[in-house]
Amino acid sequence: MSRLEVFGIEGxxxxxxxxxxxxxxxxxxxxxxxxxxxxGDVVVxxxxxxxxAEGMLVAVDPSDPLSHKPLVEQESVRVLRRRGDLVxxxxxxxxxxxNAGIDLSNIDVGYAALLPEDSDRSxxxxxxxxxxRAGVEVAVVVSDTFGRVWRRGLxxxxxxxxxxxxxxxxxxxxxxxxxVLQVTEVCVVDEIAGAADxxxxxxxxxxxxxxxxxxxxxxxxxxxxxxIVRHPTEDLFR
Amino acid sequence: MSRLEVFGIEGxxxxxxxxxxxxxxxxxxxxxxxxxxxxGDVVVxxxxxxxxAEGMLVAVDPSDPLSHKPLVEQESVRVLRRRGDLVxxxxxxxxxxxNAGIDLSNIDVGYAALLPEDSDRSxxxxxxxxxxRAGVEVAVVVSDTFGRVWRRGLxxxxxxxxxxxxxxxxxxxxxxxxxVLQVTEVCVVDEIAGAADxxxxxxxxxxxxxxxxxxxxxxxxxxxxxxIVRHPTEDLFR
Numbered sequence: 238m239s240r241l242e243v244f245g246i247e248g249x250x251x252x253x254x255x256x257x258x259x260x261x262x263x264x265x266x267x268x269x270x271x272x273x274x275x276x277g278d279v280v281v282x283x284x285x286x287x288x289x290a291e292g293m294l295v296a297v298d299p300s301d302p303l304s305h306k307p308l309v310e311q312e313s314v315r316v317l318r319r320r321g322d323l324v325x326x327x328x329x330x331x332x333x334x335x336n337a338g339i340d341l342s343n344i345d346v347g348y349a350a351l352l353p354e355d356s357d358r359s360x361x362x363x364x365x366x367x368x369x370r371a372g373v374e375v376a377v378v379v380s381d382t383f384g385r386v387w388r389r390g391l392x393x394x395x396x397x398x399x400x401x402x403x404x405x406x407x408x409x410x411x412x413x414x415x416x417v418l419q420v421t422e423v424c425v426v427d428e429i430a431g432a433a434d435x436x437x438x439x440x441x442x443x444x445x446x447x448x449x450x451x452x453x454x455x456x457x458x459x460x461x462x463x464x465i466v467r468h469p470t471e472d473l474f475r
Numbered sequence: 476m477s478r479l480e481v482f483g484i485e486g487x488x489x490x491x492x493x494x495x496x497x498x499x500x501x502x503x504x505x506x507x508x509x510x511x512x513x514x515g516d517v518v519v520x521x522x523x524x525x526x527x528a529e530g531m532l533v534a535v536d537p538s539d540p541l542s543h544k545p546l547v548e549q550e551s552v553r554v555l556r557r558r559g560d561l562v563x564x565x566x567x568x569x570x571x572x573x574n575a576g577i578d579l580s581n582i583d584v585g586y587a588a589l590l591p592e593d594s595d596r597s598x599x600x601x602x603x604x605x606x607x608r609a610g611v612e613v614a615v616v617v618s619d620t621f622g623r624v625w626r627r628g629l630x631x632x633x634x635x636x637x638x639x640x641x642x643x644x645x646x647x648x649x650x651x652x653x654x655v656l657q658v659t660e661v662c663v664v665d666e667i668a669g670a671a672d673x674x675x676x677x678x679x680x681x682x683x684x685x686x687x688x689x690x691x692x693x694x695x696x697x698x699x700x701x702x703i704v705r706h707p708t709e710d711l712f713r
Binding site for chain 1: 477478479480481482483556558563570571580620623624625626627628629630631632641642659660661662663665666667669670672673674676689690702703704705710711712713
């Protein structure tokens with residue numbers, strides 16, 4: 238029977254532009270025998286440290302709580318809704334989220350972090366880097382915290398992935414009655430990102446986590462941009 | 476450091492209207508020493524078995540694949556979008572989802588399962604029943620599989636909960652820089668439902684799972700209807 242373990246990787250040092258993030262995660266994981274990485278693990282890394290390592294930081298006026306708002310406009314290709322200071326927009330990456338994914342928490346005062354230019358590519362690089370440094374074949378999910386249209390509260394979702402399929406398609410498999418299931422395309426990378434969020438917390442500064450024990454059939458080529466970001470032509474709410 | 480375990484409860488027999496679902500879950504969990512329930516566990520139960528136990532089954536014409544469509548209209552208070560056979564509507568419970576949460580998989584041929592009348596109440600009853608039968612204080616989440624507006628693929632979310640807060644409010648706590656976090660209301664019960672989905676699968680008939688190791692601070696009074704279902708007045712996309 239499948240059994241998942243979800244745990245945070247502690248001790249990743251402060252990440253700065255140009256840092257070898259894969260190496261830092263691999264070293265921190267290896268420093269504690271209970272968190273050493275293994276083949277088949279999914280390593281979930283928060284957008285914020287990926288953006289920091291990739292230098293996606295922009296100086297903002299620390300005395301102005303709205304100083305990042307021009308960046309929101311710059312990173313957006315289409316604004317869907319505005320209410321007060323809140324902007325819901327489609328980013329140039331195709332994500333629809335609040336404030337173009339830009340926020341200021343856990344960043345040095347005076348800076349804002351933009352989303353990575355290509356989070357799937359970020360995930361591939363992290364996966365390659367972890368393989369090179371730790372000798373293990375892991376999948377990587379880059380996670381970010383998004384709101385939802387009709388439900389309060391935020392959850393973490395995947396904005397990039399590598400080594401794992403974004404969506405596992407169970408269409409055509411049989412249910413326990415032998416009836417063919419009609420639509421069961423499960424977005425497993427979002428469920429993985431959410432599970433990892435529960436051990437990372439928002440205030441503790443743990444920047445990466447491991448989900449261990451997923452079905453090996455889910456591993457393989459995958460990416461968020463092509464599999465998960467809904468194309469405008471099939472979108473009923475844009 | 477927090478470490479979660481997520482595992483399915485195997486061996487729950489076929490659920491029929493009027494069955495003591497809490498007792499069946501408690502007995503199945505206890506039958507395998509590796510899945511025995513403990514204080515602080517979150518037991519995630521799929522909507523489908525809750526609906527079956529509560530008798531929310533309606534006869535439909537097995538020869539007509541659209542025979543449940545009149546039920547979709549009946550269970551909806553407002554239709555938001557239609558495309559082909561797909562209806563996105565607000566159900567009488569306040570959920571916005573496809574086909575009013577009605578589906579036909581893993582149900583006897585000739586029947587459709589409606590959502591429970593009050594999934595938070597269902598969760599409270601399961602929690603009370605498990606306490607009475609197994610002597611453990613667990614939280615309960617009733618989960619269902621919903622689509623998302625701008626992301627492809629389905630994930631499991633909470634449609635009811637008991638003994639756990641639906642949303643953990645981290646507003647006002649400090650991030651690792653000592654800066655007060657602005658908005659971090661995490662919908663932990665949705666992240667829990669998604670994690671549980673990964674060990675339940677769609678075709679294997681495992682109807683309940685356990686998420687063990689959550690932060691005890693998340694336990695307490697909570698419910699999905701009041702905490703998570705977004706009120707129309709604050710909804711930008713209805």
